[in-house]
Each structure stands twice: as C-alpha cells, then as structure tokens.
Amino acid sequence: MRHIHVIGIGAGDPEHLTLQAVKAVRGTDVFFLLDKGATTADLLRLRRDVLDAHLPDPSAHRVVSVRDPERDRRADGAAYPAAVDDWRARRAEVCAELIRGELSENGVGGFLVWGDPALYDSTLAVLDEVLARGAVEFTYDVVPGVSSVSALVARHRTGLTRVGRPVQITTGRLLAGGFPEGVDDVVVMLDGQQAFRQLYASAEAEGLEVYWGAYLGTPDEILVSGPLARVGPEIERVRAEARERKGWIMDTYLLRRRPGAAGS
Structure with a gap:
C-alpha cells in the first residue's frame, strides 16, 4: 500500500521542522511539490532548501514538481465557496495522477505544507477527495508544524x-x-x-x-x-x-x- 506523509514545514525557516517532521522527511521516497509559477518561485526554492537542510543524501530521494491549478481569486461572496470547491477538485486530479504515476505501490510520498497542515491548508481535504474518488489507494498521516x-x-x-x-x-x-x-x-x-x-x-x-x-x-x-x-x-x-x-x-x-x- 502506498503511504503519504503530509509534513508541516513551518513558516519558512528550515529550523522550524520538528524532530518528527525531520524523521518523516528522511523516510520519504518521493516529494510532491505544487509549483505556483515564476512569480512565487521563491516558495519552491524554500521547500528545496528544507530538503537540502535535512536530507543526508538528497540524491537518494526524488522530487516531482507540477504546476498547481489556478484558483479564481476574483470570486467573492456567494461565489467564493464554489470557486474553492472547483479549485480543490482540479487539485485532487493533479495529486491523484502524481501518486498513481510517480509512487510505487509500496512507496512513501510526501507533501511539504507551509506552517501546520491542520490550519488553513487544503492538502488534507484534497487527499480525502482523491481517496473518495477511488482512482488510487493509499494511507496517509499528518505531521504538525510550526504555524505562521x-x-x-x-x-x-x-x-x-x-x-x-x-x-x-x-x-x-x-x-x-x-x-x-x-x-x-x-x-x-x-x-x-x-x-x-x-x-x-x-x-x-x-x-x-x-x-x-x-x-x-x-x-x-x-x-x-x-x-x-x-x-x-x-x-x-x-x-x-x-x-x-x-x-x-x-x-x-x-x-x-x-x-x-x-x-x-
């Protein structure tokens, strides 16, 4: 069975990672990074800095980066929940394809989440949607992080x-x-x-x-x-x-x- 770590990596400092998070990072075979484009390239670089800081041999782990679906940020009022639902559905499609196509059946994947995955982050809801669709099977755990x-x-x-x-x-x-x-x-x-x-x-x-x-x-x-x-x-x-x-x-x-x- 595939397994996923959802790892809270803090607000930006590689030293924000807890010992539990470092252990999860070192036990991950493939890291999935959602890239928001050239404007926020710093965010992708900071995630790679986290890996470089805590992996004894970064070359022993794979990093797969894909473009994060765009969300309609103009939506407001009554239209806002529907815009978020649509974005999460498209994100779920991307994540399902990543897990199914890039992770072996017994592999361990990881999502590096800013701050704490339980606070204003969509990763858990997206993974639950992936599981509900039944396109790929996996288990997952959540490693809390230092929130902003x-x-x-x-x-x-x-x-x-x-x-x-x-x-x-x-x-x-x-x-x-x-x-x-x-x-x-x-x-x-x-x-x-x-x-x-x-x-x-x-x-x-x-x-x-x-x-x-x-x-x-x-x-x-x-x-x-x-x-x-x-x-x-x-x-x-x-x-x-x-x-x-x-x-x-x-x-x-x-x-x-x-x-x-x-x-x-």
Whole structure:
C-alpha cells in the first residue's frame, strides 16, 4: 500500500521542522511539490532548501514538481465557496495522477505544507477527495508544524492569549465584516485585501494594537507592531513595497484590544 506523509514545514525557516517532521522527511521516497509559477518561485526554492537542510543524501530521494491549478481569486461572496470547491477538485486530479504515476505501490510520498497542515491548508481535504474518488489507494498521516501564527507571536515576543480571554483565528474576508464580537485578541490570516485598513481609520482603532509579520522565518522577514491607528499606514506601505519587489507576499497579524478599550 502506498503511504503519504503530509509534513508541516513551518513558516519558512528550515529550523522550524520538528524532530518528527525531520524523521518523516528522511523516510520519504518521493516529494510532491505544487509549483505556483515564476512569480512565487521563491516558495519552491524554500521547500528545496528544507530538503537540502535535512536530507543526508538528497540524491537518494526524488522530487516531482507540477504546476498547481489556478484558483479564481476574483470570486467573492456567494461565489467564493464554489470557486474553492472547483479549485480543490482540479487539485485532487493533479495529486491523484502524481501518486498513481510517480509512487510505487509500496512507496512513501510526501507533501511539504507551509506552517501546520491542520490550519488553513487544503492538502488534507484534497487527499480525502482523491481517496473518495477511488482512482488510487493509499494511507496517509499528518505531521504538525510550526504555524505562521506561532511564528508571528514568537517573533514579536508576545503571547497568543491573555489570562481568561479567548483568541479567535479568522480570515481577512471575514474581518471585513467587522471586528468579531466577544473577543479581544484576533489573529487574521489570508488577508489579501488588507481588511485592517477599514479599522485603522475608525474610532475603534484607538483601542487596538497590531502585531504584523510577513515572510516569517525567511531572510525577507518584516515585522511591524504598535497602535493600529499609528502603524496601520506603515504596514500598508511596507506591504505594498514588499509585494511589488518580490511579486508575492505571505503575511499574518494579531489584533489586540487594550484593556479598557471600547468593545473589550
């Protein structure tokens, strides 16, 4: 029976890999890399850097790279779930062909997943869809990784939670609907539209602190923190400059209400 490791490789630093992840990497025969194209070639290179750092003999393992299907990023509102489903279905076709065509019947394959595979990543859902289609049989396990959330708060030397208070992890798409009710600490991921901009111009921003980070764990890492009303425009500026320079950006941030602020 074929077996697949779904390996969390952290936010970008090869030293983010856990001992369990290193063991899984060294026990993998074929690594499957989904290439998003020339604009994000850095992401492919970083995955190869991870392998070079942790494989005693990289030549003893195969790396198969294929183009990742494009997702319709214009879809919004009611059309968004259907666009994601369509993208995952096409990704499942690609992954099924990789596993069936590139992995021997008793081989071990591996997908290297940014951060933690259990947090805002589609790999597990895609593999479940592949199995449901019945085109190829395999088992798989999941190796947790250092998420961008953990890396963010560690680099800012702060905690994710405060005593007796919940924390919520959400997306920029949902934050655009307003700051969540009943929580004072909100981690925002996948915010391509920079939803924080509507907050720093509002009265609510006076009570908010922000801890923002981009390219966490890489040589290009950028960190900004402070009162949202003051540093919000700076984040918008450095984010735009970085995206223009590199052609892509991965960032996340923690919004925190100060004690006594309105809404806390």
